[in-house]
Amino acid sequence: MSQTMDLVDLSDLLGLVAGQDKRAFKSLYSATSAKLFGITLRILKDRDLASEALQETYIKVWQNASRYDEGKSRPITWLVALARNTAIDSLRRREPARMGGDNDEDALERVADPQFGRVDPAHRQTLKGCLEELDEVQRRCVILAYCEGYSRAELGKATGKPEATVKTWLRRGLLRLKSCMDRE
Missing domain, CATH: 1.10.10.10 (Winged helix-like DNA-binding domain superfamily/Winged helix DNA-binding domain)
Incomplete structure (x- = not known):
């Protein structure tokens, strides 16, 4: 985990983001965007597509922060799942189903x-x-x-x-x- 994430309580930030706090959202983005971009890039293998997926992810965070449940997962786990699912959705929209492809x-x-x-x-x-x-x-x-x-x-x-x-x-x-x- 990055040093930035260690210095910030992501649960608190998500709680503030749920209340539409723009400064908390900016702090959450600063603390987590590099990690989430890495995840979207690994899945999509294209920087532009990964950037789009990252943007979609943070839109979802802004809209759904109130759904985060501290009792079910760590904040970073929730954010990673959102990013991963967004990237996979993006991949599915762009690629027809195929049985070959990646090894x-x-x-x-x-x-x-x-x-x-x-x-x-x-x-x-x-x-x-x-x-x-x-x-x-x-x-x-x-x-x-x-x-x-x-x-x-x-x-x-x-x-x-x-x-x-x-x-x-x-x-x-x-x-x-x-x-x-x-x-x-």
Whole structure:
């Protein structure tokens, strides 16, 4: 976490932003924008698109700060989730559903722990090995759903299979991944 975030109580700032305090909003932006930009850039891989997603994120923060619940998550966790979801939404609006594309390594980086900015190498190898246990279509569906944010309907169109089939693939794939990760 950056030194700026350590010096500022983000919960207090979010509370003030919920009351439409512009100075608190500016302070919140100063304390968190670099981290959130890094997250949007890692997902979108384009500085202009990442900047747009960051702007959208802070609009959402301004409009929804009152929804932040201190009992459910840390402020930075809430902000990171907002940024990540905004970036994924942006990606989905710009890219048609596809089954090819990025390799699994790129996808693993996009679901990296936002606190550390990358997947732990030991966990990366385990996750990669577990993903390899899935068949190709199931693996791509899991990666596109959980790394790229694709819906079951979009995956159904991409694979030519009914949404119910995709739902079953995802459920079984996640169960197999969990079982494999637990073994390791």
